[in-house]
Amino acid sequence: MANLYRVLCWALVLAWAGMAQAWAQATVYLADGARIPGQIQQITRSHIELVPDGQAAVQQVPRAKVLALFNRKGDFLLLDSASKAPDSVAVRRFLNPNDPALEADIIVARNGKSTVAHITGEDMNRVYVEARGGVRFDWEKQKLAAVIRKDGRHQVFGPMGPLMPALRTASAEMPTLKEQAQTMKLVKVQEGDTDLPFDKNLFERKILQKVDDLGRYVRIIADKKTELDEANRTINLACALFLDEDRLVEVTQPNRDSELYKIRQYLNKLKLLRYQDVRVSWYNVSFVSKLRLGPDGRYYGTVSFDQKFEGYQEGKLVYADKVRKNIEIVVDKYKKVVDGKEEDGWEVFLSDIGVKRSV
Amino acid sequence: MWQRLAGFTWALLWACGLAATASWGQSIPGVPLPGKPLQKKFTASVDQLDEFIDRFNHKDPMFVEAFPNRPQRPLWAERAFLIRTLINPKARLDPKVVDAFVKQVSGPPRAIMLNLEDKHWYAALQCRLVYDGKPVVAKLVLGFEQDSNGVQAWRLRAVQAAWLAEAGGTPANLAQGRRRGLNPASHGNGFIALHRAFASADRFGDNLSDSATTDAHSFAGLVAAQRLKLERVTKVVFHFLQVDGYVFSVADVTAKEGEPSGYLIGSLAKAGAEAKRKYRQAGLALAR
Structure with missing residues (x-):
């Protein structure tokens, strides 16, 4: 009987260990290609202390042999010589992660580009995702470096060594990516526009795509590393998203009334901002209003989203704000010829952008 | 020994039960439930007037499902709760007027909806x-x-x-x-x-x-x-004069993160037909 009791005790311990393995996905990745899943307990200048899964004893791994560490929340530290060594704050946050949970998954491609989206499935070769606005696409796994799931689990696609450059790029963007993933609000699109002369679902996707495009162009224009010619070309592309160049953008200013600028004027000001580095991100597209027929025959609606702005001087953040913005959307009619017949076509344009408030 | 074994078995079952509760207790079948930070943002902020009207009308159950302490069905109870979340907590409205308004609007017997296409x-x-x-x-x-x-x-x-x-x-x-x-x-x-x-x-x-x-x-x-x-x-x-017996106004309110903000009811008063006529005339300069 005592033996039976001992067996059951071990069964319980193993059952818990199994659960821990399923949920606590902390892993140490070594330069020789090995990986050690377990509980990372300490990170010193000389070694990493961890309790490998299924073992009770603490194991020390020389830091020089380690390329990367992942914790159970999907945070990672890069410890190779090419990466900037994490400071004590980063180490503390890594060992005691308490960031808000993610609402979406983060996908890091081998080319260093990262995306926030919802992973809907995967098979042997591909990962399937649904991005903002319900746009679905997939990635070949061989083009991916890593995936960080909203529940904290992570996947690494191949030996860690060749993936390090991609993770280094992703690491720099991780605060923004996590913020996007934490607040990726479910897009609420109004029902009831059944009498629209165009495909409602298609146009909702087009609307969200245009808002995304503008966010991307704004980032390029504001980026101080962008060459002047490219910035000017991007301004032209951004202006082309709008119904015309009379569309107005409201800009908030510290301790002053907000001001309105025409779109090109606004983008030019953004290009010439006197910060050494500017980071602008658009995220959390949250509400798309019903489209309504206006007096000029166009359809009008509004989309809400958040903008985060950060201005840096000599590497230090000197100005930052987060504002909720509402952008007016116009669906305009044009004539197109199909098989020799003239038909109505519809296209989405952006219009006035108002600032609601700081968030 | 058998007693110890029985106790142990219960402990095992209890532990499994806890694990099951932890993983299933947070979800509502068929409804995408946002996580805590999103809930906070989602429920506290009414970004557009159209969103205010959707929530007021309980057009999309997701709005109410997202609240952590939401009441359980029936529908009118949920709607009453939802309408209360659309009132600016800093507006200091008369609680009796609020109660009567919410009761009348949410029903039963008849739920009253706002309509952007309405004239009033x-x-x-x-x-x-x-x-x-x-x-x-x-x-x-x-x-x-x-x-x-x-x-x-x-x-x-x-x-x-x-x-x-x-x-x-x-x-x-x-x-x-x-x-x-x-x-x-x-x-x-x-x-x-x-x-x-x-x-x-x-x-x-x-x-x-x-x-x-x-x-x-x-x-x-x-x-x-x-x-x-x-x-x-x-x-x-x-200014909404659509609800029989009441007038109320809605404005975009700024608040600290996590507090109710956006388009919220800032004033609410009982108003019969004569009071509404005066409201139109004196408050909005509409009728002469």
């Missing part, structure tokens, strides 16, 4: 203007109108400004222009479109409602004569 709601725009080179203020009252062909627009119904009587503007001649109005999504970003209407000064009269007051016509005449320029719209308040 208005936008009051506090504006800073420049009249003959001098700074002035005015309240512009716009109505949301729908024509028989389905076209919707915001049109100028009335203007409240003490200086207007002395200004003596020439009434705008509607016969010269088409009746157009501001686009029907203008309320989504604080009526920025009004700036373009002022920029096309000679056609400003096209934005007048058929029911516009004489003051509104005079105002349009001054804009057309380029004596009046818009500096900025400083505040927008929406």
Whole structure:
């Protein structure tokens, strides 16, 4: 009987260990290609202390042999010589992660580009995702470096060594990516526009795509590393998203009334901002209003989203704000010829952008 | 030993039960439930007036499902809860009036819905203007109108400004222009479109409602004569007179993160037919 009791005790311990393995996905990745899943307990200048899964004893791994560490929340530290060594704050946050949970998954491609989206499935070769606005696409796994799931689990696609450059790029963007993933609000699109002369679902996707495009162009224009010619070309592309160049953008200013600028004027000001580095991100597209027929025959609606702005001087953040913005959307009619017949076509344009408030 | 074994077995079952609770207790079948940070943001912020009306009407159950301490069904109980979340907590409304309003609107026996296409709601725009080179203020009252062909627009119904009587503007001649109005999504970003209407000064009269007051016509005449320029719209308040026995207003409220913000009810009062007539006349300068 005592033996039976001992067996059951071990069964319980193993059952818990199994659960821990399923949920606590902390892993140490070594330069020789090995990986050690377990509980990372300490990170010193000389070694990493961890309790490998299924073992009770603490194991020390020389830091020089380690390329990367992942914790159970999907945070990672890069410890190779090419990466900037994490400071004590980063180490503390890594060992005691308490960031808000993610609402979406983060996908890091081998080319260093990262995306926030919802992973809907995967098979042997591909990962399937649904991005903002319900746009679905997939990635070949061989083009991916890593995936960080909203529940904290992570996947690494191949030996860690060749993936390090991609993770280094992703690491720099991780605060923004996590913020996007934490607040990726479910897009609420109004029902009831059944009498629209165009495909409602298609146009909702087009609307969200245009808002995304503008966010991307704004980032390029504001980026101080962008060459002047490219910035000017991007301004032209951004202006082309709008119904015309009379569309107005409201800009908030510290301790002053907000001001309105025409779109090109606004983008030019953004290009010439006197910060050494500017980071602008658009995220959390949250509400798309019903489209309504206006007096000029166009359809009008509004989309809400958040903008985060950060201005840096000599590497230090000197100005930052987060504002909720509402952008007016116009669906305009044009004539197109199909098989020799003239038909109505519809296209989405952006219009006035108002600032609601700081968030 | 058997007692210890039995106790151990219970402990094992309890542990498994806890694990199951931890993983299943947070989800509601069939409803995408946002996580905590998203819940906080999602429930606290009403980003658009259209979203306010959706929530008020309980159009999408997701709005209420997202609240962590939501009441359980029936529907009217959820809706009553949801309407209370749309009241600005800093507005200090009379709790008895709020209770009676919520009870009447959410039903039973009859749930009352707001409707953007209904006539009985208005936008009051506090504006800073420049009249003959001098700074002035005015309240512009716009109505949301729908024509028989389905076209919707915001049109100028009335203007409240003490200086207007002395200004003596020439009434705008509607016969010269088409009746157009501001686009029907203008309320989504604080009526920025009004700036373009002022920029096309000679056609400003096209934005007048058929029911516009004489003051509104005079105002349009001054804009057309380029004596009046818009500096900025400083505040927008929406006035709803659609609910029998009540008037209430909605405005965009700024608050700390996590607190209710966005489009919320800022005033609510009992109002019979006579009180509503006075509200239109004195508060909104609509009827003469």
